[in-house]
Amino acid sequence: MSFFKKLRESISAKAEAVTNKFREGLGKTASAIAGKVEELVLRRKKIDEAFYEELEEILIGADVGVTTVMRLTDELREEVRKRKIEDASELQPILSEKLVALLREGADEGLRMAESGTTVILFVGVNGVGKTTTIGKLAHRFKSEGKSVLMAAGDTFRAGAIDQLEEWGRRVGVEVVKQQPGADPAAVMYDAIRAAKQRGVDVLLCDTAGRLQNKTNLMEELNKIYRVIQREMPGAPHEVLLVLDATTGQNALSQAKLFGEKSGVTGIVLTKLDSTAKGGIVVAIRSELKLPVKLVGLGEKMDDLQEFDAEQFVHALFAGAIDKEAEAGSAG
Amino acid sequence: MAAFESLTSRLQSVFGKLRGKGKVTEDDVNEAMREVRLALLEADVNFKVVKDFIARVKERAIGQEVVKSFTPGMVIIDIVNKELTELMGGTQAKLAKAAKPPTVIMMAGLQGAGKTTASAKLALMLQKGGHKPLLAACDIYRPAAIKQLQVLGGQIGVPVFSLGDKVNPVDIARQALQHAKDEGRDYLIIDTAGRLHIDEALMEELRQIHEAVKPDEVLLVVDAMIGQEAVNVAQSFHEQLELTGIVLTKLDGDTRGGAAISVKAVTGCPIKFVGMGEKIEPLEPFHPDRMASRILGMGDMLSLIEKAQAAIDAEKAAEMERKMRAAEFTFEDFLEQMAQVRKLGPLDQLLEMLPGMGKLKQLKDIQIDERQLARVEAIVKSMTTEEKRNPEILNHSRRKRIAAGSGTTVADVNRLIKQFDDMRRMMKQFSTMMGPKGPKGGKGPKGLKGMKGMLGRGPRFPFG
Numbered sequence: 001m002s003f004f005k006k007l008r009e010s011i012s013a014k015a016e017a018v019t020n021k022f023r024e025g026l027g028k029t030a031s032a033i034a035g036k037v038e039e040l041v042l043r044r045k046k047i048d049e050a051f052y053e054e055l056e057e058i059l060i061g062a063d064v065g066v067t068t069v070m071r072l073t074d075e076l077r078e079e080v081r082k083r084k085i086e087d088a089s090e091l092q093p094i095l096s097e098k099l100v101a102l103l104r105e106g107a108d109e110g111l112r113m114a115e116s117g118t119t120v121i122l123f124v125g126v127n128g129v130g131k132t133t134t135i136g137k138l139a140h141r142f143k144s145e146g147k148s149v150l151m152a153a154g155d156t157f158r159a160g161a162i163d164q165l166e167e168w169g170r171r172v173g174v175e176v177v178k179q180q181p182g183a184d185p186a187a188v189m190y191d192a193i194r195a196a197k198q199r200g201v202d203v204l205l206c207d208t209a210g211r212l213q214n215k216t217n218l219m220e221e222l223n224k225i226y227r228v229i230q231r232e233m234p235g236a237p238h239e240v241l242l243v244l245d246a247t248t249g250q251n252a253l254s255q256a257k258l259f260g261e262k263s264g265v266t267g268i269v270l271t272k273l274d275s276t277a278k279g280g281i282v283v284a285i286r287s288e289l290k291l292p293v294k295l296v297g298l299g300e301k302m303d304d305l306q307e308f309d310a311e312q313f314v315h316a317l318f319a320g321a322i323d324k325e326a327e328a329g330s331a332g
Numbered sequence: 333m334a335a336f337e338s339l340t341s342r343l344q345s346v347f348g349k350l351r352g353k354g355k356v357t358e359d360d361v362n363e364a365m366r367e368v369r370l371a372l373l374e375a376d377v378n379f380k381v382v383k384d385f386i387a388r389v390k391e392r393a394i395g396q397e398v399v400k401s402f403t404p405g406m407v408i409i410d411i412v413n414k415e416l417t418e419l420m421g422g423t424q425a426k427l428a429k430a431a432k433p434p435t436v437i438m439m440a441g442l443q444g445a446g447k448t449t450a451s452a453k454l455a456l457m458l459q460k461g462g463h464k465p466l467l468a469a470c471d472i473y474r475p476a477a478i479k480q481l482q483v484l485g486g487q488i489g490v491p492v493f494s495l496g497d498k499v500n501p502v503d504i505a506r507q508a509l510q511h512a513k514d515e516g517r518d519y520l521i522i523d524t525a526g527r528l529h530i531d532e533a534l535m536e537e538l539r540q541i542h543e544a545v546k547p548d549e550v551l552l553v554v555d556a557m558i559g560q561e562a563v564n565v566a567q568s569f570h571e572q573l574e575l576t577g578i579v580l581t582k583l584d585g586d587t588r589g590g591a592a593i594s595v596k597a598v599t600g601c602p603i604k605f606v607g608m609g610e611k612i613e614p615l616e617p618f619h620p621d622r623m624a625s626r627i628l629g630m631g632d633m634l635s636l637i638e639k640a641q642a643a644i645d646a647e648k649a650a651e652m653e654r655k656m657r658a659a660e661f662t663f664e665d666f667l668e669q670m671a672q673v674r675k676l677g678p679l680d681q682l683l684e685m686l687p688g689m690g691k692l693k694q695l696k697d698i699q700i701d702e703r704q705l706a707r708v709e710a711i712v713k714s715m716t717t718e719e720k721r722n723p724e725i726l727n728h729s730r731r732k733r734i735a736a737g738s739g740t741t742v743a744d745v746n747r748l749i750k751q752f753d754d755m756r757r758m759m760k761q762f763s764t765m766m767g768p769k770g771p772k773g774g775k776g777p778k779g780l781k782g783m784k785g786m787l788g789r790g791p792r793f794p795f796g
Contacts, residue, residue: 057379063559066374127582127610128444128555136475157610159487160480167475181483211610212585245444249376249559251587272443274528281559 036061037095041088047080051088055095063249065284072098100310102287110307111294112238112266113203118196120204120229120236124222124263125243126255127210130271132161134243134297135205136168137305143172147202152192153178154185154225155209165207172302185209185221186228193232206237213258226263240265241294244281246273252281256289267294270308274298282313361393368412377590378563381419381597389415413624419593420620421602428548428576433518434466436509436545439579440538440569441553443526446581448477450553450607450615451523452484454579457605457614458519465490466517468508470541471525472497481523488612491517501525502540509545522547529568542573549576551604554595556583562591563598570599580618581607592623661756663712663720670709710738711748723749 036058044051052073059069072095079085079094113119121138123131135151142149151169153176155161162178169176177192189206196204208225211218229237242265244252259265270282273296282293293308365386372382392411429435437454439447448471455465467485469492471477478494485492493508505522512520524541527534542550552566552575569575578595583606592603605615655661712720714737719726726734726749728742735742 057383060373061379061560063561066370126557126585128446130444158480159483160476160478163476163479164474171475212582214584214586245555245557247442247555247558247561247565249557249562249587249590250374251376251557251585252559254586272528 037092041092045088047086047088047091052077059280062280063284064280065250065253065288068102068284068287071287072102099283102283114235114238118193118201118204118233118236119238120193120196120206120233121239121241122206122208122226122229122237122263123241123243123269124208124259124265125210126212127158129210129243129245129248130297131155131210131243132164132168132207134241134269134271134295134305135165135207136172137297137302138295139168139174139203139205140172140302141305142203143174148199149174149203149205150192150196150199150201151176152188152204152206154188154192154207156181156183156185156188157209161207161209186224189225189228190232193229193236197233213255219258219262222259223262237264239267239294241267241269242291243269243271244285246270246281248281250281250284252285253288256285256291260289260291265291267292269293269295269297271297274304282308358394361390365390365393372590372593375588375590376557376559376562376594378560378594378597380563381594384597385415385419385593416593416624417621419597420623421596427604430548434509434512434520435518435549436520436522436547437549437551438522438524438542438545438547438573439551439553440524440573440575441526442528442555442565443474445526445553445555446607447471447526447553448480448484448523449610449612450551450579450581450605451481451521452488452490452612453607453615454551454605455485455490455519455521456488456612458521459488459490460614463519464517465519465521466508466512466515467492468505468520468522469494470501470504470508470522472499472501472504473525477525484612491515501537502544505541506544520545529565535568535572539572550574551577551579552595552599552601553579553581554591556580556589556591556606557585557587558591560594562594566595566599566601570601575599575601577601577604579603579605579607579615584608589623592618663715663723663752664717666752667709667712667720670705707738707740707744708748711735711740711745714738723752 037055040051040054040058044054055076056069056073059072060066064072075098076091076095080091083090085091085094111119111121123135125131132155139149139151149172151165151174153162153165155165156179159181162176162181166176166178168174177188177195179188179191185208192204192206206225206229208222209218211222213219226237226240240263242256242259244255248255256265256268268282268285268291270293285291286293296306296308298304298306368389369382369386372385373379377385389411392415427435427437439451439454441447451467455467458465467481467490469478469481471481478497482492482494493504493511495504495507501524508522509520511517522541522545524538525534527538529535550573552569554562554566558565566575566578578599578601580589580592580595580603583589595601596603603618603620606618607615655665711734714734715726719730719734731742731745731749735745738745
């Protein structure tokens, strides 16, 4: 059975609606990568250096990192030699197979929840990636699953940040633990964990101020927040999610590395994925830093936060190619 | 880690190879260009832009210039530098000014690019220039966005026009313009909601605001960390709104900022300002030549020197220099000098501006901790005036007292005193070597010399 067929079958087992949302959200990415690869394959029937170079450009153009792209094309060359492939069109399924493999490496995509008691999720990231919005959406999701949720307003720095989280609290009906602007964020976390224990809530979502990863002092502050959470509740934080803007380029790698060092990042939330033809950075982060993408933001609505699914992601990337192959299969 | 190697060091290693050769063949140029291509791609410069760029540089490099030159490596650096500077837009641009005030400036961009912060910084910049700006809050979508602008406006003392989040942004903009006229404000800065360039409804709203207030400047706010998508973002905003300029934000991060090159290349609009830092300080003008120099590893020396000139008192520096030569340098002077250096800004930012710093391995791993400096300061401040002036009298019992007073250990105090002595001895040697008048008693930021000494010792700083 061809790779695409397998992929298609494994996808069709999943709820059609979810896949559609994913596909819609990723429509841009899909047409960007798959369309171009397809066009390339049609135009250059032969596999030569120029072919590889154009392929590199397509992938780099989607923000898949340079290092990852070079590795990927090296592997493709290897496959081409081994399998004695001459026709470019045969390369396409191999490419998507490789992409899925990259994304799946050691996969455990779901959010890790506490076995008992409160699950603490800490959100970190640079300025303007959508941490507060993500927390609002996630609060809504947990709430609609019937869980009790509490949010901690750890961004005491940016003007209006506390109000923003409170507004989300009102919208989804979740309480916010806060102090005044300018307060020590670690103290807010301390209060929040106390409150979470006292009320026995299921999930505590901790907001933090956006910070650039090369600001030593601010990263130390984040480290303190992280340590306070660890100290006040054994086993917490259960997840530390780095929120990444999908339009971010190679700097995302530096973000993942440095935030990882200071706050033990366990996964990625990729926001604004609907905005962009890119999102290829997911592949780079996965292959270079081994961090799984746990959630993706696919739109502005409250329920547009989805679990990341590597197969669906690649399916969306190559939607056109898969459908075509299926047609060819049923015709033949 | 190779992936995080900066564009600077990448190009430095390429040109290092070229530098060693007497003559550059076409193969050498090709190899150098491959590296330049990869480096630019890693810096998030758009791949199409890179392609054109490489083609241009290659053409010029393989041409007669290099062959005739005695130092081909230098010629290539020069070509790359010039082409990069040109790509980013020649010399810096100024803000437009309406014939009849108020001058209307509209801010647009993706969510999270930093429009609201940039608006406040722009307002502060104008205010410092003697103008009377008005901020208009047209982001009715993001929760608390209006509040954010109001708080920032309050901090810098610039009025904010708002009609809450229930009124159409087009009406807010229109009324804000009327308000600015009535109140005699000469600049109106319109902060709009972040939106995706593919969101047609919201882009239409922007067009309507544009239509309603006819802005003199339409600034696209772009996050310096943006990747390949920069091109599409800039292009669609440009098509809808006829941008007049770009503001590049978060440039104080460790991003390589290739977006600067891409955005300019696709829109043709100049990058007018850059945003650095989270505190509300005026936007800084964009200097393409400096940015190109930074990319090429010449450091951002110009910015540093400018900063030093603004912050360091020339007279004090001259006196300091005299003292150093005469080996009269005391702990009091040491404190004074530290205060001057710190006026320049956080040390890690300072170091980044120095050329070659990125290449020094031992520096890369060092975390410059401002607290260490604070501890050094604490030690010196725990000395009596007499001790500061005559460090020779610092016996064991005095050192013990100082350690207790500054919350450090005697070993820390000893180390600092030893370094101080070494420094004095070195200065004395230098000044005897250079004669009574020294190498050049000319102008310029002399404080820098002392600072260099201090920074050079960085790795061996007490507690370092």
